[in-house]
Amino acid sequence: MFDAPHPTLATPTTPPTRTDPKIAACNVDVHYGTTHALRDVSVEIEDRTVTAFIGPSGCGKSTFLRCLNRMNDTIDSARVTGVILLDGEDIHDRRVDPVQLRARVGMVFQKPNPFPKSIYDNIAYGPRIHGLARSKADLDGIVERALRRGAIWEEVKDRLQASGTGLSGGQQQRLCIARAIATEPEVLLMDEPCSALDPIATAQVEELIDELRASYSVVIVTHSMQQAARVSQKTAFFHMGRLVEYDATSKIFTNPEDARTESYITGRIG
Amino acid sequence: MAVFWLIGIVLALAAAGLVLGRARALACVGGDARGLHSRPVYHGWTVAVAVLGPVGLVLTFWLLVQPLYVGAVVSAMLGDSADPRGLLLAEVRRAAEGLEAAVETGVIPAALAEDARADAAEITRRLKAAGQVVTSDLTAPVLRAAQRTLALNASGDRAMAGVVLAVALAGLVLALRRIAPAFRARPVVERDLRALLIAAASIAVLTTLGIVLSLVFNTVGFFRLYPAAEFFTGLDWAPSFSGRGGASDLGVLPLLWGTLYISVVALAVAVPIGLFAAIYLSEYAAPRFRALAKPLLEVLAGIPTIVYGLFALLTVGPLLMRVFGEAGLGWMQSGTAVITAGLVMGIMLIPFVSSLSDDIISAVPQALRDGSYGLGATRSETIRQVVLPAALPGIVGAILLAASRAIGETMIVVLGAGAAARLSLNPFEAMTTVTAKIVSQLTGDADFASPEALVAFALGMTLFVLTLGLNVVALVIVRRYREHYE
Ligand SMILES: Nc1ncnc2c1ncn2[C@@H]1O[C@H](COP(=O)(O)OP(=O)(O)O)[C@@H](O)[C@H]1O
Ligand SMILES: [Mg+2]
Numbered sequence: 001m002f003d004a005p006h007p008t009l010a011t012p013t014t015p016p017t018r019t020d021p022k023i024a025a026c027n028v029d030v031h032y033g034t035t036h037a038l039r040d041v042s043v044e045i046e047d048r049t050v051t052a053f054i055g056p057s058g059c060g061k062s063t064f065l066r067c068l069n070r071m072n073d074t075i076d077s078a079r080v081t082g083v084i085l086l087d088g089e090d091i092h093d094r095r096v097d098p099v100q101l102r103a104r105v106g107m108v109f110q111k112p113n114p115f116p117k118s119i120y121d122n123i124a125y126g127p128r129i130h131g132l133a134r135s136k137a138d139l140d141g142i143v144e145r146a147l148r149r150g151a152i153w154e155e156v157k158d159r160l161q162a163s164g165t166g167l168s169g170g171q172q173q174r175l176c177i178a179r180a181i182a183t184e185p186e187v188l189l190m191d192e193p194c195s196a197l198d199p200i201a202t203a204q205v206e207e208l209i210d211e212l213r214a215s216y217s218v219v220i221v222t223h224s225m226q227q228a229a230r231v232s233q234k235t236a237f238f239h240m241g242r243l244v245e246y247d248a249t250s251k252i253f254t255n256p257e258d259a260r261t262e263s264y265i266t267g268r269i270g
Numbered sequence: 271m272a273v274f275w276l277i278g279i280v281l282a283l284a285a286a287g288l289v290l291g292r293a294r295a296l297a298c299v300g301g302d303a304r305g306l307h308s309r310p311v312y313h314g315w316t317v318a319v320a321v322l323g324p325v326g327l328v329l330t331f332w333l334l335v336q337p338l339y340v341g342a343v344v345s346a347m348l349g350d351s352a353d354p355r356g357l358l359l360a361e362v363r364r365a366a367e368g369l370e371a372a373v374e375t376g377v378i379p380a381a382l383a384e385d386a387r388a389d390a391a392e393i394t395r396r397l398k399a400a401g402q403v404v405t406s407d408l409t410a411p412v413l414r415a416a417q418r419t420l421a422l423n424a425s426g427d428r429a430m431a432g433v434v435l436a437v438a439l440a441g442l443v444l445a446l447r448r449i450a451p452a453f454r455a456r457p458v459v460e461r462d463l464r465a466l467l468i469a470a471a472s473i474a475v476l477t478t479l480g481i482v483l484s485l486v487f488n489t490v491g492f493f494r495l496y497p498a499a500e501f502f503t504g505l506d507w508a509p510s511f512s513g514r515g516g517a518s519d520l521g522v523l524p525l526l527w528g529t530l531y532i533s534v535v536a537l538a539v540a541v542p543i544g545l546f547a548a549i550y551l552s553e554y555a556a557p558r559f560r561a562l563a564k565p566l567l568e569v570l571a572g573i574p575t576i577v578y579g580l581f582a583l584l585t586v587g588p589l590l591m592r593v594f595g596e597a598g599l600g601w602m603q604s605g606t607a608v609i610t611a612g613l614v615m616g617i618m619l620i621p622f623v624s625s626l627s628d629d630i631i632s633a634v635p636q637a638l639r640d641g642s643y644g645l646g647a648t649r650s651e652t653i654r655q656v657v658l659p660a661a662l663p664g665i666v667g668a669i670l671l672a673a674s675r676a677i678g679e680t681m682i683v684v685l686g687a688g689a690a691a692r693l694s695l696n697p698f699e700a701m702t703t704v705t706a707k708i709v710s711q712l713t714g715d716a717d718f719a720s721p722e723a724l725v726a727f728a729l730g731m732t733l734f735v736l737t738l739g740l741n742v743v744a745l746v747i748v749r750r751y752r753e754h755y756e
Binding site: 069071074076099100101102103104106107108109111113114115116117125126129130176179180183 | 556557635637638639640641642643644645646647648651655656659660
């Protein structure tokens with residue numbers, strides 16, 4: 001699916017940090033046809049941490065997020081260059097199947113997109129494909145655990161055979177999160193997961209993200225500065241296809257280094 | 271011809287009204303159009319409409335009512351008779367037409383044609399000599415009735431011309447006198463325009479209704495002559511061609527069987543190929559290839575079905591014969607068989623299935639595919655487990671529409687399937703369908719009042735109910751599918 005040449009690096013260019021990063025991206029560039037959407041982005045994402053991507057619309061947040069699980073491969077016009085390491089392994093290496101990669105790096109989309117299947121089948125979709133369950137009882141267990149972790153079990157446990165598309169928007173989004181969790185990914189990418197939700201559903205999802213941090217690395221794109229401040233430990237600010245600043249969330253929101261970051265968080269650009 | 275001239279005169283009056291009305295409107299404000307409520311041309315149009323509208327109504331009404339009136343008078347004249355009323359009236363109508371044509375060509379002098387004491391045998395002889403078709407000899411009452419029909423029609427036409435011209439002139443004069451600076455001409459014209467549009471829409475609906483009603487009435491007429499139970503349960507189709515005799519077996523089951531069998535073969539060809547083509551076009555093909563291939567595939571739908579019929583008869587039939595015929599496996603007696611018609615019809619249906627399914631598959635939201643890829647599903651898993659199930663109702667709708675095309679298809683079966691009505695499971699045997707038999711019952715000079723001809727209406731009705739049912743189910747499914755994603 002992806003055959004463009006990559007500059008291969010034997011070791012990450014940055015010196016090893018305290019804990020090894022879960023994902024290390026180096027000099028990533030993305031072109032859509034002739035549009036240069038992402039320029040020279042390098043970032044290290046830590047394990048068991050919530051990392052927020054903020055920035056004005058069209059600055060390349062989604063594009064970068066989609067690089068991390070090679071979803072850009074499904075767009076014909078997209079061309080990605082640079083190195084992205086997951087646990088020190090190049091995800092563009094010929095030995096890595098993008099399909100398998102996406103099972104390790106799960107994704108939740110901006111608009112809830114449950115399949116037009118039953119709630120049960122929505123959750124069981126990934127485990128079935130990847131052969132995670134040995135028996136029906138096993139699968140039932142996986143579905144229940146995923147729904148519980150998605151904080152939606154109580155609401156749907158009596159109607160697992162009802163259609164997933166019949167749920168409310170907030171429930172649908174939690175169903176999609178549960179669906180992503182069910183394949184037991186190591187990293188969870190969330191592209192504006194709350195933008196279609198009301199405040200109550202948003203609060204539920206934020207609570208959920210905080211719980212997920214215990215076992216996953218979570219990367220969340222958000223338009224809401226408050227949300228970034230509430231849920232994340234690290235924040236990256238993107239502007240016009242570049243990564244402007246990347247630091248601890250508290251630092252970004254109280255004492256940003258770059259003037260553009262400050263303008264953005266104080267509401268002067270974006 | 272008279273009506274043609276009449277309409278010509280009325281149109282000329284309307285055109286004159288348009289010009290006169292415009293001129294008069296301008297004249298009454300001294301040439302300054304701003305003094306008028308509406309622009310002058312609208313004043314002109316009110317006059318034209320005042321001529322055309324009433325004339326249209328009168329003409330339509332008259333043309334509908336006159337035949338009914340004449341029919342009633344003639345019917346009363348004939349009194350009770352042993353012959354079925356419909357047959358006798360048809361005979362009178364034919365005699366009247368024959369007489370009229372004979373007078374026009376001068377074979378029979380007008381005086382003789384109108385003579386109330388004219389000899390029926392003499393007139394019959396002259397008509398036959400003139401080549402005007404007279405099935406059996408005219409009887410005196412029929413001749414009198416035919417003469418009366420002609421007389422009534424002639425005076426009716428004269429009266430109609432008078433009334434129509436009077437109405438047209440009255441409309442012209444009244445509308446011209448109505449014109450004044452304050453006259454609100456534009457709203458009047460726009461209201462009339464809307465009436466015209468509504469009339470056009472109702473004509474479309476009413477003709478459909480009329481066709482259905484005529485099907486129903488003629489079917490009922492058929493069931494008076496032939497028992498419905500035998501029609502629906504009879505296992506034999508053997509119409510006699512001797513004219514009016516009770517010797518025909520008109521069981522619909524062998525024909526329905528042929529129709530369904532050939533349709534099933536056609537769908538067995540069209541559905542897999544069409545569906546796979548649709549999946550390729552919508553999910554795998556590069557956009558540029560799709561833009562090229564889809565219209566090409568749709569060209570198949572534009573080929574007249576008679577061409578497919580030729581293809582079945584001259585190419586596919588002989589080809590199958592070489593494999594399955596005497597020279598090959600020996601299963602097939604002749605090139606015309608269920609399998610021939612079914613294969614060719616299947617090819618005809620491929621673009622229906624593929625084009626509709628392609629649209630439906632493409633309409634499945636990209637978000638669903640992304641969701642599936644994001645969970646680590648491959649493309650084929652995504653298609654099989656997410657895209658196709660989501661598109662399934664629409665695809666079923668597309669297949670049902672194709673099925674109703676298959677059931678109604680005529681030319682391919684006439685040429686490709688043979689003419690023998692047969693209840694058999696062997697696809698290599700000739701069979702025939704409802705549509706093909708409608709054609710064969712009505713071609714040739716059949717007597718349209720006999721059960722052998724009227725059965726066509728019952729067959730047509732059966733087909734209509736069948737395809738209507740399929741279409742309704744298909745539309746309901748497709749609509750429910752649409753709601754699902756909006
Ligand atoms: N599929 C695509 N094809 C072409 N251009 C795209 C595509 N997706 C995004 N882009 C372009 O890439 C740039 C970054 O988009 P995106 O990553 O979606 O921004 P963000 O998520 O930060 O709002 C935009 O200019 C957008 O127009
Ligand atoms: Mg985005």
